[in-house]
Amino acid sequence: MKRKIRFGFVGTGRISDWVLKGAFLDPRFKLEAVCSRSKERADAFAARYGVKKTFTDIKEMASCPTVDAIYIGTPNATHKDLAIKAMNCGKAVLCEKPMASNAAEVREMTAAAKANGVLLMEAMISTLNPNFKEAVRFIDEIAPIRHWSSAFCQYSARYEKLLAGEVTNVFNPAMAGGAIMDIGVYTIYPMVRLFGKPESLTASMRTIPLPDGSLTDVSGSIQFSYPGMHASVIYSKTDDSFLPTEIAGEKGNILLDQIHITRKAEYIPHAAPASGRGLPPERQDITCSMDGDEYQCEFREFIDLLTYGKKESAINTLQTSLTVMEIIDEARRQNGITYPADKL
Numbered sequence: 226m227k228r229k230i231r232f233g234f235v236g237t238g239r240i241s242d243w244v245l246k247g248a249f250l251d252p253r254f255k256l257e258a259v260c261s262r263s264k265e266r267a268d269a270f271a272a273r274y275g276v277k278k279t280f281t282d283i284k285e286m287a288s289c290p291t292v293d294a295i296y297i298g299t300p301n302a303t304h305k306d307l308a309i310k311a312m313n314c315g316k317a318v319l320c321e322k323p324m325a326s327n328a329a330e331v332r333e334m335t336a337a338a339k340a341n342g343v344l345l346m347e348a349m350i351s352t353l354n355p356n357f358k359e360a361v362r363f364i365d366e367i368a369p370i371r372h373w374s375s376a377f378c379q380y381s382a383r384y385e386k387l388l389a390g391e392v393t394n395v396f397n398p399a400m401a402g403g404a405i406m407d408i409g410v411y412t413i414y415p416m417v418r419l420f421g422k423p424e425s426l427t428a429s430m431r432t433i434p435l436p437d438g439s440l441t442d443v444s445g446s447i448q449f450s451y452p453g454m455h456a457s458v459i460y461s462k463t464d465d466s467f468l469p470t471e472i473a474g475e476k477g478n479i480l481l482d483q484i485h486i487t488r489k490a491e492y493i494p495h496a497a498p499a500s501g502r503g504l505p506p507e508r509q510d511i512t513c514s515m516d517g518d519e520y521q522c523e524f525r526e527f528i529d530l531l532t533y534g535k536k537e538s539a540i541n542t543l544q545t546s547l548t549v550m551e552i553i554d555e556a557r558r559q560n561g562i563t564y565p566a567d568k569l
């Protein structure tokens with residue numbers, strides 16, 4: 226077995242617990258240190274995992290010689306500063322989605338990764354899921370592609386809090402929060418991974434005014450134009466949707482049951498030119514074994530890259546992170562959603 230990669234985790238919220246469950250499935254993963262804004266929370270989190278090293282300063286944790294890589298599981302607006310501090314200490318960074326508050330911050334992070342010669346990857350699970358990877362293998366079978374359509378709508382307890390007057394981080398502009406950043410990103414990122422930057426987009430968001438006079442977005446839909454194809458996405462934190470994601474081509478279709486964590490993938494070859502009521506199309510199940518969970522897939526990719534001295538994922542590329550952020554910036558601009566980070 227190759228040597229273990231020793232991780233320092235920043236943030237002691239539920240996402241850190243979720244990803245650890247998957248990360249520990251990789252025998253090369255070791256949780257070495259924990260960093261929190263509070264010493265007590267760092268100690269309590271670390272104790273649950275039998276970890277001794279705790280910090281309240283990212284620079285101190287990233288300077289620790291037994292830490293190889295940093296995972297950032299804190300609110301969006303904090304990603305850039307934490308990541309750059311860690312990279313300036315020479316450490317590889319796995320940063321939660323979305324990569325940053327806006328495209329300008331992604332450019333700064335990318336520049337820091339290149340200047341320090343370290344690995345930086347956005348922790349976007351959708352594109353690293355084996356079912357998504359399998360679907361990508363079928364793209365040529367159904368080409369030319371004419372439509373991407375994706376939905377991620379999940380009723381959120383934090384929406385109820387918002388209606389009751391409590392602005393949690395997920396909806397807080399100061400934390401670069403909002404529905405497009407929290408879950409819309411899952412419908413956009415895989416689209417960009419497959420088709421690159423769209424020529425144009427029209428975004429419609431439902432927004433809610435906050436007590437300080439700013440706006441937050443709770444749901445939305447976006448229409449994209451690409452050469453020879455269209456794309457449409459919907460996302461929401463105010464209602465559920467069970468619509469699959471569909472890639473439609475002239476020679477067939479691919480269906481993914483849910484885009485954030487795809488558990489079932491189907492390939493539907495186009496049988497014959499439609500002529501009224503033909504036979505129902507034949508669906509081929511192309512689902513793969515997950516071999517662990519979605520976070521294990523993410524850590525497998527990141528640890529593989531580190532092990533082989535790579536500075537960037539060929540799947541979750543820095544260009545994809547940048548293009549996604551440019552799309553979200555434009556969607557926010559069209560709907561009057563701004564963050565304090567936009568003005569820095």
Ligand SMILES: NC(=O)c1ccc[n+]([C@@H]2O[C@H](COP(=O)([O-])OP(=O)(O)OC[C@H]3O[C@@H](n4cnc5c(N)ncnc54)[C@H](OP(=O)(O)O)[C@@H]3O)[C@@H](O)[C@H]2O)c1
Pocket residue numbers: 235236237238239240241260261262263266267298299300301303321322323348350394395406407
């Ligand atoms: N990949 C996924 O499946 C997934 C799922 C959910 C969320 N996420 C992403 O994970 C990140 C965290 O989301 P979340 O909902 O877990 O956020 P959260 O609960 O608001 O915060 C997570 C942790 O970050 C630290 N934190 C909170 N506010 C902070 C601040 N103002 N400055 C610095 N640190 C702060 C806290 O840890 P300490 O108190 O220890 O400092 C907190 O427990 C976001 O980028 C989100 O998009 C990813």
